[in-house]
Amino acid sequence: MSLLPEEIFYYQFGNQPRVREPKGRRKTYLCYKLKLLDVTLDQGYFKNKKKRHAEICFIDKICSLDLDQTQRYKIICYVTWSPCAHCAEKLVAFTDDHPHLSLQVFTSRLYVHWRWVNQDGLRHLWKSNIPVLAMTEPEFTDCWKNFVDNQERPFEPWEKLKQYSDKVKRRLQKILNINTIDLFSEQSSEEIRDLNNLVHAVRNLNLDAHHPHY
DSSP states (O other): OOOBOHHHHHHHHOOOSOOSSGGGGOSOEEEEEEEETTEEEEEEEEEOBTTBOHHHHHHHHHHHTOOOTTSOEEEEEEEEEOOOHHHHHHHHHHHHHOTTEEEEEEEEEOTTTTSHHHHHHHHHHHHTTOOEEEOOHHHHHHHHHHHBOOTTOOOOOOTTHHHHHHHHHHHHHHHTOOOHHHHHTTOOHHHHHHHHHHHHHHHTTOOOSOOOOO
C-alpha cells in the first residue's frame, strides 16, 4: 500500500481554516480501513481525480472486493473535506445496496458548509446511519500511524488543533439539529437503536450552546 508523504498529510488533513496557498487544498483525500471484527482486511487512500471524486473511487474499490454478504464489515474513513451533496447521495446508495457494511466518516473540514444542498447531504448521511463526525487528535493520530510514511515518528499536533476541531463540531451540531421524532419515523427497531446511538454520539460532542458565525 502506498503511503502519504508527511508534508501532504499535514497540509491536506490540517483543519486550520486558513492556510497559505489554499488552492492546493481543494482536492479531497480519503483514507479508509475495512474491518471484520477487530481485523483490518484492507486499507488505502484515494484523492480526487479529474471529474471523479475520491468518494466514488472508494466506492468502486469496495465494490470490487466482492465481500461475503453473510459477514458484517465496518469501514472507517478519514477525509480532508466532508462529502459534497452528490457524493453523499452516492454513499447512501452504496450502503443501501450493501447492508452488510457499516460506514463511519471522520472529516477534517466541512465542504462549503454554508450551502443548503451540502447541509442536506450531511443530514441524509446521518439519517441513513452514516455518521459524519469531526476528526479530533485520536483520529488524526490513527490516520498518521496507518496512512502516512511517518518513518516511525509520532504524530505532532499543530497549534490550535483542538480549537479548530471544536469549531467543526459546533457547525456539525448546528447542521444536524433535526427533529429526532421525524428521524425515527418508519424505522425498524434495530434501525431505531442504531440511530439512537448516533443521536447520543452527536449530543456527546461536548459542545457549548454558542452558534458560530459563518
